Amino acid sequence: MGFLSAEEKGLVNGLWGKVNVDEVGGEALGRLLVVYPWTQRFFQSFGDLSSADAIMSNSKVKAHGKKVLNSFSDGLKNIDDLKGAFAKLSELHCDKLHVDPENFRLLGNVLVCVLAHHFGHDFNPQVQAAFQKVVAGVANALAHKYH
Amino acid sequence: MVHFTAEEKAAVVSLWAKVNVELVGGEVLGRLLVVYPWTQRFFDNFGNLSSESAIMGNPKVKAHGKKVLTSFGNAVKHMDDLKDTFAELSELHCDKMHVDPENFKLLGNMILIVLATHFSKEFTPQVQAAWQKLTAAVANALAHRYH
Numbered sequence: 001m002g003f004l005s006a007e008e009k010g011l012v013n014g015l016w017g018k019v020n021v022d023e024v025g026g027e028a029l030g031r032l033l034v035v036y037p038w039t040q041r042f043f044q045s046f047g048d049l050s051s052a053d054a055i056m057s058n059s060k061v062k063a064h065g066k067k068v069l070n071s072f073s074d075g076l077k078n079i080d081d082l083k084g085a086f087a088k089l090s091e092l093h094c095d096k097l098h099v100d101p102e103n104f105r106l107l108g109n110v111l112v113c114v115l116a117h118h119f120g121h122d123f124n125p126q127v128q129a130a131f132q133k134v135v136a137g138v139a140n141a142l143a144h145k146y147h
Numbered sequence: 148m149v150h151f152t153a154e155e156k157a158a159v160v161s162l163w164a165k166v167n168v169e170l171v172g173g174e175v176l177g178r179l180l181v182v183y184p185w186t187q188r189f190f191d192n193f194g195n196l197s198s199e200s201a202i203m204g205n206p207k208v209k210a211h212g213k214k215v216l217t218s219f220g221n222a223v224k225h226m227d228d229l230k231d232t233f234a235e236l237s238e239l240h241c242d243k244m245h246v247d248p249e250n251f252k253l254l255g256n257m258i259l260i261v262l263a264t265h266f267s268k269e270f271t272p273q274v275q276a277a278w279q280k281l282t283a284a285v286a287n288a289l290a291h292r293y294h
Contacts, residue, residue: 034272035279052273116263117270125181126199132182
């Protein structure tokens with residue numbers, strides 16, 4: 001068996017197919033910056049992050065969130081080889097961006113909350129379990145090339 | 148001591164007022180057992196935990212979930228004094244139940260996710276931030292008496 005069972009893959013892809021990746025990306029990144037304010041340190045050049053409303057409506061946050069989640073979406077297409085899929089990004093986050101890998105787990109948590117918020121009861125326990133596995137796998141893959 | 152602003156307290160209290168503790172408690176505990184299956188080890192005498200539907204429909208899970216979330220309601224009333232409020236429960240979880248404190252953070256995450264699924268309008272970024280802070284603070288309070 002690969003990283004996810006066939007059933008889990010079905011659940012993940014089934015939900016992901018309904019996700020507006022651009023919008024959810026902006027929301028997930030925005031909520032990360034609101035809920036875990038220290039993460040704002042990576043985005044000093046983004047302009048006004050002075051309040052939750054400012055963050056959520058900030059166009060650079062939305063654009064970057066879209067970029068991040070599209071990259072996540074690409075990763076989902078290589079679900080059985082996340083380490084390979086995220087190798088370059090892992091090096092980038094370590095060598096150039098100096099992001100503490102704990103933040104990947106925080107973003108994963110926020111993404112799960114955003115999906116729960118959007119899909120309500122459709123985000124049932126099995127779907128949640130499959131997604132939590134995915135975000136943990138992506139976080140690990142992004143941390144994998146750290147040295 | 149964790150400091151909650153007036154806005155954070157208001158955000159927590161206003162959402163809490165709408166929570167059906169019995170329903171949400173059962174769902175939170177159920178999802179913990181589904182998403183993080185090792186947590187089932189603490190509930191060996193709960194009967195059938197063999198599948199997601201067995202867990203979510205299990206009456207002992209629902210009853211215990213209600214108990215746990217009712218206790219969490221104390222946190223909402225004593226946000227300025229969480230360590231004392233949870234001192235006895237902390238000792239209990241350490242000395243009698245031998246629960247790894249990491250599990251308190253996992254349960255806290257579950258609370259956030261279930262609130263997100265139930266409250267599409269109210270679960271704004273600010274509300275999420277306040278609740279994330281509260282669940283983290285309760286997790287710390289529950290770990291405080293560990294030795």
